[in-house]
Every structure is written in C-alpha cells, then in structure tokens.
Amino acid sequence: MAKKVIATVRLQIKGGEATPSPPVGPALGQHGVNIAEFCKAFNAKTKDKKGIIVPVVVTIYSDRSFTFVTKTPPTSFLLKQAAKIAKGAHETKREVVGEVTRKQIEEIAKIKLPDLNCYDLETAIKIVEGTAKSMGIVIKE
Secondary structure (H helix, E strand, O other): OOOOEEEEEEEEEEEOOOOOOOOHHHHHHOOOOOHHHHHHHHHHHOHHHEOOEEEEEEEEEOOOOEEEEEOOOOHHHHHHHHHOOOOOOOOOOOOOOEEEEHHHHHHHHHHHHHHOOOOOHHHHHHHHHHHHHHHOEEEEO
C-alpha cells in the first residue's frame, strides 16, 4: 500500500547551501521531518548549482519520510543575472533598470521550458518576455 501524503512544502533555497535555520527548519520541522537528513540530501543533489536559487517541492509522508523534486531557477532570478542587475524596477511602466537581448531571452526560455505551463519554445519565450517587461527590463534585438 502507498504511503499517505500529509503535506507538500515549497521552498526556494540556494543550491548546495541548505541549513537547518529558517526557512528550511521551521517549514519542515513542523511536520516532523529529519531536517539534517533533508539538508544533506538537498546539498548533495544541488552541489553543482552553488549560489543559484533552486525551488524545491518536498512531499512529506505519514511515517515522516520525505521525497523532494528540484525545479529550475525562477525566471526573475535568471533575468536579473542576464541583465546584471540587483533587483527589478519599482515603477515598471516608467523605469528601466536593464536590458537583455532576444538571444538571452531564448536561452532563459529553454532553461525554464520543463517547468512552464506550455509545450513549445515560442510560448515560453513570450512568458519570459512578459516577466522581463514586468521587471522593467528592456529587450534589445
């Protein structure tokens, strides 16, 4: 018989840098998960992604065991890296904080395609362009 799922927890942690301190400790501790075991497994799986924010979905079962799935980095994080900026615009319609090329947008869309709610690259590019526009990033040809 399959184990009963009691919770799913979504976290965003820097790759290879999970520690029992917040946000990991409180989020998993309230469900009785072995936090040190999760941190060790997560850090081993994401050691090649040091410093990159990695979203993770942790599924917790009734016997306090867990499984986790890592996702691709957030689109905003990838856009900020490509544009070499610290954060997006405060007023997106009036303020421009950076610019990216169409090629960079396409590369980000290829990275994000498995996690986006679309099937083809053209739609993924449109989604990434929308995120860039909402951050105040201009797209150059």
